[in-house]
Amino acid sequence: xxxxxxxxxxxxxxxxxxxxxxxxxxxxxxxxxxxxxxxxxxxxxxxxxxxxxxxxxxxxxxxxxxxxxxxxxxxxxxxxxxxxxxxxxxxxxxxxxxxxxxxxxxxxxxxxxxxxxxxxxxxxxxxxxxxx
Amino acid sequence: xxxxxxxxxxxxxxxxxxxxxxxxxxxxxxxxxxxxxxxxxxxxxxxxxxxxxxxxxxxxxxxxxxxxxxxxxxxxxxxxxxxxxxxxxxxxxxxxxxxxxxxxxxxxxxxxxxxxxxxxxxxxxxxxxxxx
Amino acid sequence: xxxxxxxxxxxxxxxxxxxxxxxxxxxxxxxxxxxxxxxxxxxxxxxxxxxxxxxxxxxxxxxxxxxxxxxxxxxxxxxxxxxxxxxxxxxxxxxxxxxxxxxxxxxxxxxxxxxxxxxxxxxxxxxxxxxx
Numbered sequence: 001x002x003x004x005x006x007x008x009x010x011x012x013x014x015x016x017x018x019x020x021x022x023x024x025x026x027x028x029x030x031x032x033x034x035x036x037x038x039x040x041x042x043x044x045x046x047x048x049x050x051x052x053x054x055x056x057x058x059x060x061x062x063x064x065x066x067x068x069x070x071x072x073x074x075x076x077x078x079x080x081x082x083x084x085x086x087x088x089x090x091x092x093x094x095x096x097x098x099x100x101x102x103x104x105x106x107x108x109x110x111x112x113x114x115x116x117x118x119x120x121x122x123x124x125x126x127x128x129x130x131x132x
Numbered sequence: 133x134x135x136x137x138x139x140x141x142x143x144x145x146x147x148x149x150x151x152x153x154x155x156x157x158x159x160x161x162x163x164x165x166x167x168x169x170x171x172x173x174x175x176x177x178x179x180x181x182x183x184x185x186x187x188x189x190x191x192x193x194x195x196x197x198x199x200x201x202x203x204x205x206x207x208x209x210x211x212x213x214x215x216x217x218x219x220x221x222x223x224x225x226x227x228x229x230x231x232x233x234x235x236x237x238x239x240x241x242x243x244x245x246x247x248x249x250x251x252x253x254x255x256x257x258x259x260x261x262x263x264x
Numbered sequence: 265x266x267x268x269x270x271x272x273x274x275x276x277x278x279x280x281x282x283x284x285x286x287x288x289x290x291x292x293x294x295x296x297x298x299x300x301x302x303x304x305x306x307x308x309x310x311x312x313x314x315x316x317x318x319x320x321x322x323x324x325x326x327x328x329x330x331x332x333x334x335x336x337x338x339x340x341x342x343x344x345x346x347x348x349x350x351x352x353x354x355x356x357x358x359x360x361x362x363x364x365x366x367x368x369x370x371x372x373x374x375x376x377x378x379x380x381x382x383x384x385x386x387x388x389x390x391x392x393x394x395x396x
Contacts, residue, residue: 004256007203010195011253021188035231036174036181042300049300055188056285056319062195063274063326071271099299121275124268136388139335142327143385153320167363168306168313187320194327 005078006069010062012085017058020051020092050095054088057109064116071123077116084112137210138201142194144217149190152183152224182227186220189241196248203255209248216244269342270333274326276349281322284315284356314359318352321373328380335387341380348376 024047028034031041038048061084069077091105156179160166163173170180193216201209223237288311292298295305302312325348333341355369 004260007199007252007256010199011249011256014192014195014249017188017192035227035234036177038181039171039303045300049302051188055191056281056315059191059319059323060278060281063278067271067274095299102299117275117278120271124271124275128268136392139331139384139388142331143381143388146324146327146381149320149324167359167366168309170313171303183320187323191323 002074002078003069006065006074006081009065009078009081009085013058013061013081013088016085016088016092017051017054020054023047024051046096046099049099050092053095053106054092057088057106057113061109061113061116064113064120067120068116068123070120071127072119076119080112080116084109087112134206134210135201138197138206138213141197141210141213141217145190145193145213145220148217148220148224149183149186152186155179156183178228178231181231182224185227185238186224189220189238189245193241193245193248196245196252199252200248200255202252203259204251208251212244212248216241216248219244266338266342267333270329270338270345273329273342273345273349277322277325277345277352280349280352280356281315281318284318287311288315310360310363313363314356317359317370318356321352321370321377325373325377325380328377328384331384332380332387334384335391336383340383344376344380348373351376 024044027044027047031044033040033044039045061081065077065081065084068080087105087108087110089105091102091109094105095102156176159176159179163176165172165176171177193213197209197213197216200212219237219240219242221237223234223241226237227234288308291308291311295308297304297308303309325345329341329345329348332344351369351372351374353369355366355373358369359366
C-alpha cells in the first residue's frame with residue numbers, strides 16, 4: 001500500500017517536468033525563438049535552462065526515490081520526494097526571476113536526492129550483512 | 133506474462149533513442165560540426181533537437197508507462213506505448229523535413245503519455261479507496 | 265539477493281552523473297560562463313557536453329540494466345553495469361583531455377548497453393516461447 005506515495009510523487013514530478021517543457025514552447029512564441037534554436041533571447045534561455053535542469057534532476061531523483069522506497073521505506077521515500085518537489089518548484093520560480101537566486105531551491109532538491117541515495121546505499125549494505 | 137509487452141515497448145523506445153543520437157553523430161561529420169559544439173549548421177541543429185526532444189519525452193514516457201502497467205493494465209500500457217512510438221517516429225521524420233511540421237507527431241506521443249499518467253493516477257486513487 | 269548488485273551499480277551511475285553536473289557548476293565559475301549560457305568558452309563547453317552525454321547514456325543504461333536483470337540475470341546485469349561504468353569514466357576523462365579521444369570510452373559503454381538490451385530481448389522472447 002505504502003508504494004502509492006512514491007508513485008504519486010513520481011506523477012507529480014512528471015507534471016512539473018511537463019510544465020517546464022510546455023513553458024519552453026510558450027517562450028519560443030513569446031520571445032520569437034523558432035525551433036531548432038535554443039538561444040537568441042536571454043529570457044528564453046532562462047526558461048530553457050529550467051527545463052534542462054529539471055530533466056537532469058528528474059533523471060537523478062526517480063531511481064534514487066525508488067531504490068530508497070525498496071531498501072528503506074516507501075513512506076519516507078514519498079515524504080522526502082515531496083521535499084524534492086518543493087525545492088524544484090522554488091528553483092523554477094526563482095531562476096525565472098533571477099538566475100543568481102536559483103541556489104536554494106536547487107540545493108534543497110539536490111540534498112534530498114543525496115539523502116535518498118545514501119539511505120538506499122545503507123539499506124543495501126544492511127541487507128547484504130543480514131544475508132538477505 | 134503481460135508485463136512482457138511494456139518491456140518490449142521500453143526496448144523499442146530505447147532503440148528509437150539510440151537512433152536519434154547516432155543520427156547526431158553522423159550529422160556532426162556530414163555538416164562539419166565538431167564536438168563539443170552543438171550549433172553552427174541549421175541541418176545539424178535540427179537533428180540535435182530531435183535527439184534532445186526524444187530524450188525529454190523518453191524520461192516522461194518510461195515512468196508513466198510502468199506506473200500505468202502496475203496500476204491499470206500491462207496490456208493497455210503496452211498498446212498505448214506502441215501509439216507513443218508511432219508518434220515519436222512521425223515527430224522525428226517530420227521535424228527533419230520541416231521543423232514547423234513537428235506538431236502532430238509530438239502531440240500524439242504527448243497525449244499518449246498524459247493518458248498513461250491520468251490512468252495511473254486513477255488507478256492509484258482506486259486502490260487507496262479499496263484499501264489496497 | 266542478487267538484485268543488490270544492479271542497485272549498487274545504479275547508485276554508482278547516479279554518482280557519476282552527479283559528478284558530471286557538479287563539474288559544470290565549477291566550470292561556470294572557472295571559465296566565467298554565467299547561467300543560463302552554455303557556450304562562450306571552449307573548455308566549459310567540453311565539460312557541459314560530458315554532462316549531457318552522461319545524461320543521455322544514463323537514460324539508455326538504467327532501463328536496459330533493469331530489464332536485463334529481470335529477464336536474464338541480476339548478477340550479470342551488475343557485472344555488465346560495472347563495465348559500463350568503467351567506459352563512462354574513461355569517456356569523461358578522455359573527453360576533457362581531448363574531445364577527439366572520446367571514442368573508446370563511449371563505445372565500451374554503448375556496446376555494453378546494447379548487450380544488456382539484446383540480452384533482455386532474448387530473455388523476453390524465451391519467456392514468451394515458454395508460455396511464462
